[in-house]
Every structure is written in C-alpha cells, then in structure tokens.
Amino acid sequence: MDDSRRFVTQHYLDFLNREPDAQGLQFWINKIESCGEDQNCRNAKRVETSTAFFRSVAFWDAGFLVYRFYKTAFGNLDGKPVPVRCDDFLRDTRKVGEGFDAGRGEWQQQFEANKQAYALGFVQRPEFASRYPAGTCAASFVDALFANAGVTPTEQERLAAISALGSGDTASRAAALRSVAESQSLRDAESDRASVLLAYFGYLRRNPDDAPDEDFSGYDSWLAQLGGVGEKKDAEMVKAFLDSDEYRQRLGS
Numbered sequence: 001m002d003d004s005r006r007f008v009t010q011h012y013l014d015f016l017n018r019e020p021d022a023q024g025l026q027f028w029i030n031k032i033e034s035c036g037e038d039q040n041c042r043n044a045k046r047v048e049t050s051t052a053f054f055r056s057v058a059f060w061d062a063g064f065l066v067y068r069f070y071k072t073a074f075g076n077l078d079g080k081p082v083p084v085r086c087d088d089f090l091r092d093t094r095k096v097g098e099g100f101d102a103g104r105g106e107w108q109q110q111f112e113a114n115k116q117a118y119a120l121g122f123v124q125r126p127e128f129a130s131r132y133p134a135g136t137c138a139a140s141f142v143d144a145l146f147a148n149a150g151v152t153p154t155e156q157e158r159l160a161a162i163s164a165l166g167s168g169d170t171a172s173r174a175a176a177l178r179s180v181a182e183s184q185s186l187r188d189a190e191s192d193r194a195s196v197l198l199a200y201f202g203y204l205r206r207n208p209d210d211a212p213d214e215d216f217s218g219y220d221s222w223l224a225q226l227g228g229v230g231e232k233k234d235a236e237m238v239k240a241f242l243d244s245d246e247y248r249q250r251l252g253s
Helices: 005-018 023-035 039-054 057-076 086-097 108-123 126-131 138-147 155-165 171-180 184-204 217-226 232-244 243-252
Strands: none
Touching: 005 039, 005 057, 005 086, 005 184, 023 039, 023 243, 039 057, 039 108, 039 184, 039 232, 057 086, 057 108, 057 138, 057 171, 057 184, 086 108, 086 184, 108 171, 138 155, 138 171, 138 184, 155 171, 171 243, 184 217, 184 232, 232 243
C-alpha cells in the first residue's frame, strides 16, 4: 500500500463504496506526493488521508447512525459488547450512504432522504416488529428503546421521542426510533465504542472476535486507549490499523 494511487483507490472502495472520480483521486494523491521522498511526511499524509475517509459522511456519519439504530432497537448482541456484526453493518451503511457525494450538489437532501427511508424500513423488519408489537403505548415504546441503548435520556429527549411516535403508525414508529438513535445522550455514550468497531469493519472487514482474534480483547484494548475520541487519538488508531500486518495482508501488500 505504499503506492499512492492504489492506497487512495482502496479507500474509495472501502469507505465510500465506489470507484474514485478522477478529480478526487488526484486531489488525495497530490496530498501524499507533495512530500516527495520524505518518508515521515508521506506516512503522516497517508494517516491524514485515511482519517478523512474514515470520518467521511458516507462511512462515519452513515455508519454511526446504523450502529445507533441497532443499539437502540436491540441493545448489544448476546454475550458481546457490540450491537451489530460486520456484514449487517456494511450492508446497511451502503444504503444510508449511497447516491450522493458529500459537498457536491444537494447531497444533504439525499442523505436525509436515505436516513428517512432507512428508518422506515428498519421498523418493518420482522425482528423489530416482533419485539415491539403495534399498539405498544408511546411511553413504554420509547422507554424500552432508551433502555436498550443503555442511556438515561434528558427529559427533553424522552419527550421528543414520545411526541415523534404520534399516532403509532409505521412512519411514526420510524420517527420515534430515529429520535432516540439521534439523541445526544446516545451519541456521547457510544462514540468511542463505535469508533473502534467501525475501524475493524472499515480496515479489516471483520468482526473484532473473528480470526485471527478469538475474543474482544483487541477491541477492549483500543477502547481503553481512546478515552474520549480526539483528533490525536483518532489518528493513532488509524495509523495502527494501516500499519497492521493483517491490513497489509488483506490487500496483498
């Protein structure tokens, strides 16, 4: 992955789920190549570039939303400290992040339409419908969602979700689920955990307890190191995944 063109192209595929456009590809290549033969500079620019893709709207914003939907609807998976598995995450994130290029055209409107469609489809999934039968009273429905999410909402957040439920029809249930999933209390509580999990999904394309790991010890180690995601810690984690033998082997380099 020392070739800049290949490095950037792989990031488009992994994080934006598309082939690079010529202008964007050249922009990111130039950032790295501006370092010339200075290897320290090149390494730093690769980390900077990778972090930008990791934190992109199509991957981080869409993916963190998907993460929070699963956390809100079902809590963590049985016996695991995470709410979603890699295959489900990647499938759903592609749906939420498709059809737009952040910063170009009316991308925000398309992103919002994607989120609305995702929420509407999510509440119609059999596993959600069976867990939350139609007719569940608003307070019970919302309180169950916050309980699954593992957070204590502010009074304003709770009332907003109850109000969003409205008549209790499919669209209203979707709005209430999204209201809880997008609450600031949940964002704050899960940001670190999501960052680590999404790094496994984005760079290694696997669950934290898949081979060569046998458990969540690696995930737990990174979670302990983050201690509140900031720019410096974010970059350190990205660098570690980029430099890992597993990442290089995955890409055949």
